[in-house]
Amino acid sequence: MSVTSETQWKQELCEIGRRIWLREYVAANDGNFSLRISENEVLATPTGMSKGFLTPDMICKVDMEANPLEGAYRPSSEILIHLEIYRQRPDVKAVVHAHPPTATGFAAAGLSLQECVLPEVIVNLGGVPLCPYALPGSPELPESLKDYLHQYDAFLLANHGAVTIGPDLFAAYYKMETIEHFAKILLTARLLGGAQGLPTERVQELYGLRERFGLKHPAAPPVCVPRSPTCMGEDCPVCGVGEPSPAAAEGHTRELVERITREVLQSLRSR
Ligand SMILES: [Zn+2]
Structure with a gap:
């Protein structure tokens, strides 16, 4: 040198x-x-x-x-x-x-x-x-x-x-x-x-x-692994593989509870 x-x-x-x-x-x-x-x-x-x-x-x-x-x-x-x-x-x-x-x-x-x-x-x-x-x-x-x-x-x-x-x-x-x-x-x-x-x-x-481009080191696997507040893990429309974020999981649960409540109310009304 x-x-x-x-x-x-x-x-x-x-x-x-x-x-x-x-x-x-x-x-x-x-x-x-x-x-x-x-x-x-x-x-x-x-x-x-x-x-x-x-x-x-x-x-x-x-x-x-x-x-x-x-x-x-x-x-x-x-x-x-x-x-x-x-x-x-x-x-x-x-x-x-x-x-x-x-x-x-x-x-x-x-x-x-x-x-x-x-x-x-x-x-x-x-x-x-x-x-x-x-x-x-x-x-x-x-x-x-x-x-x-x-x-x-x-x-x-x-x-x-x-x-x-x-x-x-x-x-x-x-x-x-x-x-x-x-x-x-x-x-x-x-x-x-x-x-x-x-x-x-x-x-x-x-x-x-x-x-x-001959980038030397091995590239990350060609999948999207977002940890965004909207990623829903396996159900994620963007990646389908990410870890579900707490916010998305919470939204998911809320949606589920709302759907079940709707269905129960509907079935009660139709009786
Ligand atoms: Zn430092």
């Missing part, structure tokens, strides 16, 4: 920080991102600093065990999640973690972004699962991603934020933009009465495109 390219990578990390801060994907000193530059070397953002004003000298270098190799600053304890991702997914060279407000709102409400609504999101991300809550910076945090890590490139962390990964920093960062943009669109659609999910055949078509 030449010195020039390492300086360029550090500058790239600073540039991503500036964009993340400007777009308000983080507040105060939140967020962290990293770049794997060799088998055992990772460049990472420093802890306790605003990511909007980083300079290349603030970037830390650690090995795959999180031991510091270079730099006066220390990385966030959340570096553990980055290192686990690099270990599990050798194709991944960059990890971005932030708290974009709309996407994090979904994560705080216990909702994933696994809805088959926008073609670009299906093709580019496959899906955005919701990983269970774990204490930020704890060893449980990387553990919480494990079930999804080999299928997806973008994740929501329950009650926490989002993580995106890619073969380079910009690829990982752009996925963060896509997540937040999608979350805003989905929220708007819900406020307007609910998003219309694409039917399974259409989703399959889009997964076909994913394959054609």
